[in-house]
Ligand SMILES: Nc1ncnc2c1ncn2[C@@H]1O[C@H](COP(=O)(O)OP(=O)(O)OP(=O)(O)O)[C@@H](O)[C@H]1O
């Protein structure tokens with residue numbers, strides 16, 4: 028089997044009308060996939076954004092943040108998933124926990140680096156205009172750090188979308204089903220078709236972030 | 251000593267299992283390292299010249315970056331699948347490339363942008379001074395810009411290495427995941443010890459590799475201002 | 480001697496940075512190019528070592544057209560010093576200074592010995608030889624920049640605001656040492672500044688530019704102060720008040736600094 032055949036088979040699989048309806052249909056699986064990804068991303072952001080911003084602002088605990096992030100990055104996602112499944116049971120928890128562990132480090136590190144790296148002159152000027160700690164953080168540091176913060180969120184989102192395929196292992200669906208089931212049944216068109224869908228999703232996430240960047244980052248900060 | 255009791259009184263970790271399997275653990279660890287680190291090596295060998303080309307001919311960079319971003323977003327499992335027809339399935343020999351080639355692509359997606367960013371981080375006065383002293387383009391890239399890019403390149407290599415060590419374990423789903431083999435082994439027997447042991451070993455490998463790269467950076471760049479970290 | 484003949488530089492966006500410039504930079508002397516920001520000083524300087532190519536006109540060094548020579552080889556024979564020294568952060572001080580000798584294929588030991596001698600010449604302690612640029616102050620880095628430009632003993636030096644990024648006290652000592660050094664070395668130097676005090680202090684001759692790259696006046700400092708060519712030059716020198724101050728400072732310098740005069744004697 029060569030690449031051209033792979034592509035042809037995957038195309039046939041993707042365009043088969045039977046694959047576009049019902050509980051195992053692409054729209055349903057896609058929604059599940061997006062659901063887990065979004066949930067994990069939001070929780071990770073709720074943890075990492077305030078923590079990163081605070082540490083970057085105070086300048087205290089930077090070493091700990093980078094160390095923890097590095098540690099979290101090194102945790103094998105699949106191992107953590109299978110461990111949580113084995114200890115608890117199949118369900119949402121074993122999927123979400125590893126995905127949060129995956130999404131937190133890039134958001135945390137980028138937010139921290141972004142806020143910490145804001146030109147001291149800007150902070151001085153903000154203080155000189157009578158702003159206090161929280162004001163400086165929200166009105167000066169965060170907007171200036173926004174490009175880096177968004178980069179962290181983007182990296183996290185892409186990693187989560189790509190990795191949420193493992194949700195299939197916890198028996199709760201998502202696009203990973205096509206890959207995992209296909210693998211078990213030696214149904215390669217399904218595997219490749221499922222992979223293509225995940226890749227498309229990752230590309231869409233990329234593009235979405237280009238749009239968000241346009242909307243959120245001041246034009247003076249885009250290079 | 252047991253860590254904690256899961257349901258049914260079965261301990262989370264059974265220490266005697268580790269003692270009985272040291273040989274297997276050592277083999278899997280060695281194989282895991284091979285599968286994870288060869289891609290970093292290959293990635294560096296390709297990314298440096300590629301980054302230099304992108305720095306030399308700037309129009310090359312946007313398309314290259316686009317490809318890198320797509321590669322970065324590929325689920326590793328999907329990427330592994332893609333190469334089964336070429337290198338086969340299973341562990342060892344030719345089949346290892348089913349894992350090594352996709353991970354090389356992944357490490358490229360991290361390393362190439364870092365090489366280019368590193369080359370661009372060279373301050374303008376330094377570049378101008380080099381040109382004004384009579385460096386040609388190629389000589390300037392290799393003798394001035396590349397050494398100055400080293401810290402950024404190594405920062406990329408750290409991310410790539412840690413991710414790669416973690417991603418190898420996904421290969422267990424197609425029968426070749428280094429220490430990840432123990433995940434499925436434990437999962438299918440409802441036995442947590444192998445899963446925990448391999449997770450711990452993988453994390454340890456990642457942290458050690460990271461430490462080695464940090465040490466390499468200190469050796470290679472005695473000229474860098476040591477910051478707050 | 481460096482000779483500009485009807486040189487014009489028009490950038491691709493249409494900006495005329497240098498307009499029909501004819502100028503002589505005499506051998507063994509310091510010629511200062513001065514003028515307001517954006518008047519084309521840097522462009523003029525960088526056309527000499529072909530970092531920028533003129534749109535029309537010719538530039539010759541000792542009669543030889545610079546465009547007849549390979550740019551890299553030409554540049555190795557011309558020292559170049561810029562505002563933020565542009566030192567290589569990854570090389571030690573001694574290796575930074577020896578850059579051009581290495582490029583010219585000198586023996587490593589000879590290159591380093593030369594570099595160490597130059598460190599002393601520009602007033603740097605040779606104990607700093609093994610340090611990296613980040614371990615030096617701004618003024619020290621600037622000295623290294625000068626030493627590096629001198630390393631292969633080029634007859635011609637181009638200096639673009641070399642002392643303007645350091646504080647006034649350091650700047651004064653750098654200027655004084657520069658005058659002393661030049662009285663020994665007698666290089667052909669084109670020196671860019673936007674500081675008229677510096678121009679009058681350092682230059683054997685001073686070329687004043689107007690925005691648009693037009694040469695307004697080229698004469699010795701004394702002639703410049705005695706007879707500004709037009710209103711623009713008078714204005715640039717600070718009007719009657721500025722002229723008075725500059726003339727007064729010049730008399731002071733003449734009394735306690737043999738510098739320029741010694742070089743002319
Ligand atoms: N690459 C370029 N493209 C277009 N215009 C340029 C370019 N470089 C310089 N200019 C323009 O040419 C003019 C002269 O620039 P130049 O750098 O020679 O001025 P300068 O006298 O050195 O100024 P300064 O004192 O600020 O350094 C300016 O108007 C500048 O904006």
Ligand SMILES: [Mg+2]
Pocket residue numbers: 520521522
């Ligand atoms: Mg200039």
